[in-house]
Amino acid sequence: MSEIMRNDGNHYSMQSNNKGVVFMAKEYSADIITLLDDDGSQHEFEVLDAIETDDGRYVALLPVAADGQEPDSEYYILQVIDMPDGTNELAEIEDEELLDTLADVFEGRFDELYGDE
Secondary structure, rough: OOOOEEEEOOEEEEEEHHHOOOOOOOOOEEEEOOOOEOOOEEEEEEEEEEEEEOOOEEEEEEEOOOOOOOOOOOEEEEEEEEOOOEEEEEEEEEOHHHHHHHHHHHHHHHHHHOOOO
């Protein structure tokens, strides 16, 4: 699944056919999304996982390595914000305590999903 996102300050507007959060397919195929930065450059990310908590919905994204480059081991956690027009935005998480809590949740889920791959 490919989706285009455009940068809007600290938020990323997501245009999607399904108008919802992107979840990993059960067939374990990679869900790839494309983010556009302020300069209009495209950056691809793999959606590792998505969760919903009392605080909101969140996704974990891993940058896709370009051909010949070493894969990045650092992933990003962004909040999914529902917009009135039916689209979603991805926003950076400013609260460090919430970010740490979400990282713990995602790490636990990664262990369950991927084991010792």
